[in-house]
Amino acid sequence: MSKIPMKTPLVEMDGDEMTRIIWNMIKEHLLEPYIDLKTEYYDLGLVKRDATDDAITIEAAQAVKKYGVGVKCATITPNAARVSEYNLKKMYKSPNGTIRAILDGTVFRAPITLPCLLPSVRSWQKPITIARHAYGDIYKCTEYRVPCPGKAELSFKDASGQELFHETVFDFETPGVLMGMYNKDDSIQSFARACFNYALDTRQDLWFSSKDTISKQYDHTFKDIFQDIFDAEYKDRFDQAGITYFYTLIDDAVARVIRSSGGFIWACKNYDGDVMSDMVATAFGSLAMMTSVLVSPDGNFEYEAAHGTVTKHYYKHLAGESTSTNSMATLFAWTGALKKRGELDDIPALVSFADKLEQASLSAISAGFMTQDLALLADLEHKTVLSTEGFILKVKEFLDAAA
Numbered sequence: 385m386s387k388i389p390m391k392t393p394l395v396e397m398d399g400d401e402m403t404r405i406i407w408n409m410i411k412e413h414l415l416e417p418y419i420d421l422k423t424e425y426y427d428l429g430l431v432k433r434d435a436t437d438d439a440i441t442i443e444a445a446q447a448v449k450k451y452g453v454g455v456k457c458a459t460i461t462p463n464a465a466r467v468s469e470y471n472l473k474k475m476y477k478s479p480n481g482t483i484r485a486i487l488d489g490t491v492f493r494a495p496i497t498l499p500c501l502l503p504s505v506r507s508w509q510k511p512i513t514i515a516r517h518a519y520g521d522i523y524k525c526t527e528y529r530v531p532c533p534g535k536a537e538l539s540f541k542d543a544s545g546q547e548l549f550h551e552t553v554f555d556f557e558t559p560g561v562l563m564g565m566y567n568k569d570d571s572i573q574s575f576a577r578a579c580f581n582y583a584l585d586t587r588q589d590l591w592f593s594s595k596d597t598i599s600k601q602y603d604h605t606f607k608d609i610f611q612d613i614f615d616a617e618y619k620d621r622f623d624q625a626g627i628t629y630f631y632t633l634i635d636d637a638v639a640r641v642i643r644s645s646g647g648f649i650w651a652c653k654n655y656d657g658d659v660m661s662d663m664v665a666t667a668f669g670s671l672a673m674m675t676s677v678l679v680s681p682d683g684n685f686e687y688e689a690a691h692g693t694v695t696k697h698y699y700k701h702l703a704g705e706s707t708s709t710n711s712m713a714t715l716f717a718w719t720g721a722l723k724k725r726g727e728l729d730d731i732p733a734l735v736s737f738a739d740k741l742e743q744a745s746l747s748a749i750s751a752g753f754m755t756q757d758l759a760l761l762a763d764l765e766h767k768t769v770l771s772t773e774g775f776i777l778k779v780k781e782f783l784d785a786a787a
Contacts, residue, residue, distance in 0.1 A: 388733045388734050389731070390419065391729040391731065395450075395454035395686075397456040398426070398429060400428075400460045401695055401698035402694035402701060403694060405698070410711060413777060419734070428441055428456070430462065442482065445482065449680075452683065452684050453728065455720075456687070457689060458689045484523075489578070489678040490578040491514075491515070491657065492516075492679065493516065493674055493675065494674070497668060507643060507646075512650060513588070514650055514657055515651040516658065521655050524565070525564060529561055532559060533558065536562050572606055573613060578679055589647075589649070591649065593631070593652060610631065672691055673710070673713065676689070677720055687717040707772045708755045719738040752768055753768050753775065754767065754769065
């Protein structure tokens with residue numbers, strides 16, 4: 385059979401450690417035999433980022449803006465130990481944070497569910513999608529380690545230099561730590577519209593939560609912008625679609641989510657979404673069973689694996705030991721990107737192939753073929769634990785059988 389052609393390349397962002405190994409396995413066994421794969425390749429592995437002073441991360445994000453669709457492997461965000469391990473020039477910021485700041489989008493993450501994978505929360509019957517604002521907050525903050533007693537002050541000057549605000553943050557009597565973070569109205573507006581549009585597209589209720597009772601300016605601005613846009617632009621459309629928009633404090637939202645049956649979108653600020661998406665993913669089964677897509681307001685899409693680089697398995701792999709690493713999130717990043725590329729370029733065969741590849745992976749797990757993490761969770765009588773590559777090859781068998 386001839387390979388499925390592509391018109392426009394995907395922006396391919398390679399990553400680190402075990403997920404980098406999985407990345408190449410997926411391409412070799414599940415993509416390149418079937419697709420005339422066109423990508424513009426960027427190596428976002430830590431070594432290459434260090435060699436380019438992280439310029440390559442910015443170049444990759446700009447390429448996504450050029451071509452419209454990108455797919456990203458998991459990458460290391462280095463801490464002090466990683467700086468020493470990789471002999472880095474400095475402690476680089478999160479590549480995800482850099483890319484999200486440039487694209488200014490919203491990250492939607494939803495669990496990959498199967499009847500044999502029962503969620504830890506007994507009441508959950510349908511997936512819960514986390515919508516995470518992917519701009520600003522702690523990920524682009526300015527921090528300072530206060531070394532001695534002194535005064536920290538917050539000041540704002542307008543473009544002409546006139547000071548409009550000045551207030552003491554804290555009088556330090558001892559060493560401490562200080563942080564300043566920010567956000568922008570237009571980014572929050574884009575976040576709100578992305579969430580409302582996604583709710584309409586998927587016919588799901590939308591929840592939004594923050595802590596406006598404590599943060600009477602920062603969080604309250606999020607709450608007000610969401611409500612103003614909903615009332616002015618979306619209320620009638622939500623009523624017609626039979627769905628609702630609901631705001632509550634984040635601590636109340638956590639309690640409500642745990643008691644719910646699922647089947648809604650939970651919109652969160654950047655840090656909250658980071659934490660809650662991992663909680664939802666784990667409670668539904670595994671961090672490796674989570675889809676993740678960044679949707680920007682100007683119509684760009686970046687698909688990624690929602691988990692880390694699986695360092696422990698990587699060192700086992702380097703030692704020549706067998707690993708059983710779940711590749712589903714990375715696989716679904718590829719299929720999501722291929723489907724979107726096929727939709728935008730009007731290539732139905734590419735969309736169909738991505739759907740078949742997803743179904744093949746789900747069928748393999750449902751038939752009892754899975755990696756170790758899922759074998760510990762799956763409610764099946766007969767289970768076969770496969771190696772990292774063994775599972776990918778099993779998916780290929782199911783894909784070929786369905787052809």
